[in-house]
Amino acid sequence: MTLRVRDLDPENPADLDGITAVLRAAVPPMLVTPELLWWQSARAPAAQCHRLLLAEDEEGRVIGRGSTGLAHESPEPGLAFCNVYVHPEHEGRGAGTALVSAAEEYLASIGARTAFSWVLDGERNLGFARRSGWSPSRSARFQRLDLTAPLRPLAPPPPGVELRPATAFADDPRPLFLLDAEATADEPSDVGTELDDYEEWLATSWGHPLLDRDLTTVALVDGVPAAFSIAHTDGADRYSSGMTGTARAHRGRGLAKLAKHDSLSRARAAGLTEAYTSNDTENAPMLAINEWFGYVPAVTEVRHAKPLG
Incomplete structure (x- = not known):
């Protein structure tokens, strides 16, 4: 079989639809839309040197996707990412090998x-990863929650705590940037992240095409954002937790659970039927919160690393 690996053309609907189909089949819990792929290709930060690659067969069908670039938000230089997925119906035909090879060559050329x-x-x-020279490290777990079932009840916020949607910060989202940073x-990870560029955060997080500001909840303590639960939606019936976190000074008070409960409750009321989240398997606090909500394991991924020449 003749395979071709090339860059995604963000102006070609067939490319966007093809990669969307690959990702939805390979990782069903992953929220992906053609609009998101266009945005990832056209709006990625310059320092990330991001490339979206696709593999197509001899009939021009998209059967695999590779996303690669520099981990530009890491305080350690030279780190990069290379995430490849192949449509389950087309595995074993060399698409994964071709995409990984192309990504590794590219990363080496830009100094990763x-x-x-x-x-x-x-x-x-x-x-496949082992034979290709990649070594496993930590793992992460996608989990699913049935939003058609009632959520467990939770006590209302204590005095001094207020729950508000992210839309309340439309005029000045900087307090959310500081909390997110x-x-x-x-967060437990092999690659540390420092969010220190407010303008970039506005473009990549606040401006994320799947961000639902109406369903994103912020918990304020005495008027100051202390915890939040970010909601991403696909414009249909699926919800995904983009990030749930609490400021260090307020951890251990259940504020993250309050924020997430409010967000999920409003998502359910809006007619969404499925909620997904993903957690590092060493993130015990969030795993405990999601177990309390009733999330069940869906898909597990294992982080791998490889030194580049």
Whole structure:
């Protein structure tokens, strides 16, 4: 079979629809739309050097996708990402190998020293990564919640705590940026993240095409944002937690659970039927919160790393 690997053309609807179909089949819990892919390709920060690659077969069908670039928000230079997925109906035909090879060559050419990749659990995928020189490290778990079922009740916010949607910060979202930066810095990961560019955060987080500001909830303590639960939606019936976190000074008070409960409750009232989230398997606090809500495991991925020449 003749395979071709090339860059996605963000102005070609067939490319966008093809990659969307690949990702939805390979990782059903992942929220993806053609609009998101266009945005990722056209609006990625310059420092990320991002490339969206696709593999197509001899009939021009898109059967695989690779996303690669620099981890530009990491305080450690030279780190990169390389995430490849192949449509399950087209595995074993060389698309994964071709995409990974193209990504590794590109990353080496722009000075990356170490690449990290999420690999779907299962011997087929893990064996491929092992044979390709990638070493496993931590894992993460997608989880699913049935939003057609009632949520467990939760006590109302205590005195001094107020729950508000992100739309309340439309005129000045900087307080949410500061909260996001603090919470993100403490997330368990192989690659640390420092959010220190407000304008970039406005473009990539506040301006994310799947962000639902109406369903995103912020918990304020004495009027100051202390915890939040970011909601991403696909414009249909699916919801995904973009990030849930609490400022260090307010952890252990249940504020993240309050914010997420409010967000999920309003998502359910709006008619959404499925909610997804993804957590590092070492993130015990969030795993406990999501277990309390009734999330069940859906898909597991294993983080891998590879040094580049």
